[in-house]
Amino acid sequence: MVGASMSGAWRLSRVTYGFLGLFLLLASRPLPVFSADRLSEIKSAGVLRWGADAEGGAPYIYPDPQKPEQMTGFEFELANALAAKLGVRAQMVQNQWDQLIPALQRGNFDIVLNGLEITPENQQRIAMSLPYYVYAQQIVTRAETTGLEKLEELKGQRVGVLSSTVAQRLVTGLGGVDVRIYPGNVESFRDLKAGRIDAVVLDLPIAIYYARPDPGLKFSGAPFAPGYYGIGVLKEDTTLLAALNTAIEQLAADGTLERIYRKYDVWDDRQKNLKDYKPQKVSARATVSTLRDWPKYLPLLLRGALVTAEISVLAMALAVVAGLVVVLARLYGIAPVRWLARAYVEVMRGTPLLIQLFLIYYGLPQIGIRLNAFLAAILGLGLNYAANEAENYRAGILAVPRGQSEASLALGMTRWQCLCRIILPQAARMVIPPVTNDFIAMFKDSSIVSVITMVELTKVYGMLAMATYDYIGLGLMTAGIYFALSYPLSIFANHLEKKLCHDRR
Amino acid sequence: MIAVERLVKSYKSNCVLHGVDHTQQRGEAVVLIGPSGCGKSTFLRCLNQLEIADSGRITIGGVTVEGGCPPRTRAEHDRQRQLRLQAGMVFQSFNLFPHLTVLRNIAEAPIVVKGVAPDEAMAFARELLAKVGLENKTAAYPSELSGGQQQRVAIARALAMRPQVMLFDEPTSALDPELRDEVLRVMRQLVEEGMTMIVVTHEMQFARDMADYVIFFDGGRVAEIGPPEQIFSDAKQERTREFLKRCTTR
Numbered sequence A: 001m002v003g004a005s006m007s008g009a010w011r012l013s014r015v016t017y018g019f020l021g022l023f024l025l026l027a028s029r030p031l032p033v034f035s036a037d038r039l040s041e042i043k044s045a046g047v048l049r050w051g052a053d054a055e056g057g058a059p060y061i062y063p064d065p066q067k068p069e070q071m072t073g074f075e076f077e078l079a080n081a082l083a084a085k086l087g088v089r090a091q092m093v094q095n096q097w098d099q100l101i102p103a104l105q106r107g108n109f110d111i112v113l114n115g116l117e118i119t120p121e122n123q124q125r126i127a128m129s130l131p132y133y134v135y136a137q138q139i140v141t142r143a144e145t146t147g148l149e150k151l152e153e154l155k156g157q158r159v160g161v162l163s164s165t166v167a168q169r170l171v172t173g174l175g176g177v178d179v180r181i182y183p184g185n186v187e188s189f190r191d192l193k194a195g196r197i198d199a200v201v202l203d204l205p206i207a208i209y210y211a212r213p214d215p216g217l218k219f220s221g222a223p224f225a226p227g228y229y230g231i232g233v234l235k236e237d238t239t240l241l242a243a244l245n246t247a248i249e250q251l252a253a254d255g256t257l258e259r260i261y262r263k264y265d266v267w268d269d270r271q272k273n274l275k276d277y278k279p280q281k282v283s284a285r286a287t288v289s290t291l292r293d294w295p296k297y298l299p300l301l302l303r304g305a306l307v308t309a310e311i312s313v314l315a316m317a318l319a320v321v322a323g324l325v326v327v328l329a330r331l332y333g334i335a336p337v338r339w340l341a342r343a344y345v346e347v348m349r350g351t352p353l354l355i356q357l358f359l360i361y362y363g364l365p366q367i368g369i370r371l372n373a374f375l376a377a378i379l380g381l382g383l384n385y386a387a388n389e390a391e392n393y394r395a396g397i398l399a400v401p402r403g404q405s406e407a408s409l410a411l412g413m414t415r416w417q418c419l420c421r422i423i424l425p426q427a428a429r430m431v432i433p434p435v436t437n438d439f440i441a442m443f444k445d446s447s448i449v450s451v452i453t454m455v456e457l458t459k460v461y462g463m464l465a466m467a468t469y470d471y472i473g474l475g476l477m478t479a480g481i482y483f484a485l486s487y488p489l490s491i492f493a494n495h496l497e498k499k500l501c502h503d504r505r
Numbered sequence B: 001m002i003a004v005e006r007l008v009k010s011y012k013s014n015c016v017l018h019g020v021d022h023t024q025q026r027g028e029a030v031v032l033i034g035p036s037g038c039g040k041s042t043f044l045r046c047l048n049q050l051e052i053a054d055s056g057r058i059t060i061g062g063v064t065v066e067g068g069c070p071p072r073t074r075a076e077h078d079r080q081r082q083l084r085l086q087a088g089m090v091f092q093s094f095n096l097f098p099h100l101t102v103l104r105n106i107a108e109a110p111i112v113v114k115g116v117a118p119d120e121a122m123a124f125a126r127e128l129l130a131k132v133g134l135e136n137k138t139a140a141y142p143s144e145l146s147g148g149q150q151q152r153v154a155i156a157r158a159l160a161m162r163p164q165v166m167l168f169d170e171p172t173s174a175l176d177p178e179l180r181d182e183v184l185r186v187m188r189q190l191v192e193e194g195m196t197m198i199v200v201t202h203e204m205q206f207a208r209d210m211a212d213y214v215i216f217f218d219g220g221r222v223a224e225i226g227p228p229e230q231i232f233s234d235a236k237q238e239r240t241r242e243f244l245k246r247c248t249t250r
Helices: A002-006 A008-013 A015-028 A038-045 A074-086 A097-106 A120-125 A166-174 A185-194 A204-210 A238-253 A256-263 A269-276 A294-332 A335-350 A353-367 A373-399 A402-410 A415-452 A457-468 A471-500 B040-047 B074-086 B102-114 B118-131 B147-159 B177-192 B204-210 B228-234 B238-249
Strands: A047-052 A089-094 A127-142 A158-162 A178-182 A199-203 A217-233 B002-011 B014-024 B029-033 B055-060 B063-066 B087-090 B165-169 B196-200 B213-218 B221-226
Touching: A038 A047, A038 A074, A038 A238, A047 A074, A047 A097, A074 A089, A074 A238, A074 A256, A097 A120, A097 A217, A120 A127, A127 A166, A127 A185, A127 A204, A127 A238, A127 A256, A127 A269, A158 A166, A158 A185, A166 A178, A166 A199, A166 A217, A178 A185, A185 A199, A185 A204, A185 A217, A185 A353, A199 A204, A217 A238, A217 A269, A238 A256, A256 A269, A294 A335, A294 A373, A294 A415, A294 A457, A294 A471, A335 A373, A353 A373, A353 A415, A373 A415, A402 A415, A402 B087, A415 A457, A415 A471, A415 B102, A457 A471, B002 B040, B014 B040, B014 B221, B029 B040, B029 B204, B040 B055, B040 B165, B040 B196, B055 B074, B063 B074, B074 B087, B087 B147, B102 B118, B102 B147, B118 B147, B147 B165, B147 B177, B177 B196, B177 B204, B204 B228, B204 B238, B213 B228, B213 B238, B221 B228, B221 B238, B228 B238
Parallel strands: A047 A089, A158 A178, A158 A199, B029 B196, B029 B213, B087 B165, B165 B196
Antiparallel strands: A127 A199, A127 A217, B002 B014, B002 B055, B055 B063, B213 B221
């Protein structure tokens, strides 16, 4: 399936990621090395591996716009400075941001240094260093917006936040807010300018980098809800943690931190409070079993499943109809129409679904067509799958023997009557299996629409897994729901096929 | 009833019909014989426009179509269909519609093309099925029938459009010998009823018994034409005698 392979990489990073991680954790990789001391390992290797996400990561860590092969950012320089204090070289390891902690626990790198907030939730799972930066939340609106200067004023508004951030927790916790969750920094501001949302709440450094230079946007109200960024290390790496704490204190005292932060314009008076930080006692993490507490979690997943089902069914309906138009144009149209139909199929299946969705959702507003996320999702998936369905139909139509159309034409039918009465009914039976297959693939592929802020089943799974760390329980429930969606479809298709194929016994 | 003038047809550079003329009166049964590749099937397919002749003129039942290019305008398409409606076609490979019952196979075109009321079309279809001896197969699907039964349904299907002329393109060639007779019996019946028909076949006995006259086709031309008794016993052309000798000794 073309559609499936296009978004394969994406699916891998979503549902499958949890399972894949799990299997790696359980099966192939031993749990993080307990025996040797991490700090001496780092020193003997001469390399401090730090995990971060450079995708949309400015101003923390991002490819230098002038020299894209090199990284830059205040955390990039901080990592180098820290490594220098330990007498080693820093080596950045790219990892999806919301999966940094699981990756640290798998041993992919030694530390996490990437805007990781010092929160009880994080401290239950890993040890956190002394803070190296005091962040705050900033509300950003369009320049002409008035009001919306305080968190409480966002009630009843459409508010964009970055996935799995403090801002998401704050805004969601407020209640009564239409929260839109974005995978990256740029998209939320684009939607804000396009008028799809009313405000964006996010960490101040991100707002400084992305929103402040934009004359169409403004900071609304003062920063609020300050918190601390700390470095994440495994709980057992106590000597490493101590060495990092010492290094941070030294870098703060000798002015290195201030120098780095000023360079990236993220220095403010709050940073002077770094030394006043008091570590809090953290109680041991209560393990959550979402399976045991299923009445609490299943309804949330089912609500996501409803969105998945709605999008998949509507997009498939569009694909089935549009595919028919395309294939008829391709097989029976006049020459220019045939070429257009052929080009449509080749372009739609030769370009990634992800890019198509971005173009429809973020690109079309630039020429004045503004679709909401739901419509954009249906249109994107539907038009993409239409190309596949057109090819399925074409195979089915061409498989009908030539004698069939000759017989019907000889009986005096018009080409159209021949097509509708004789060719298509026979082709229909042949295309039921591949179209059903695509429909089932659609249920799973539809998870990609979370990139345009649709909260569907996989997104709900990701959010809950992030909050509970129960990948197994939630994963089983989520997989079960997907299966429950697609299996009846298989049965129905089998039934339909049998009903239509009375002549093949 | 049928008038064909200077019919020429070629595929790329290969000329299949070299200006064939043919006239046929109402009620005449004509059998076309000749070696394979001689153009007899192409001739038949040109008659009902499954192939478009390069040049020449075809008239069946008062409808005339000129050779040349495929129809483009609506009027040209309509004229082509009018011509097809004059001629019923029976194919070597039956070409029944596998997704329709036997009855529906027969009634479909009258309903769709002629706008006959379904009840009426079904009743006529039953009548035709009885005529070809398959009145108990109305609800069957084509795949449930033997080849001979399928071809008899195909004949009934063509007759359902009440054509002026019936064209048979090697109707028994795909059948085992024991199944051929049931099809030939139906064809004999049609001849006796006075149906105008052109039959392309290798069934020499049928030609001998039923044809008003026989046309021997060779190399895209009418090589010889005459009543069966003359063709079979006293052909003028050496080529015809050779062909018939091979056929009968086979």
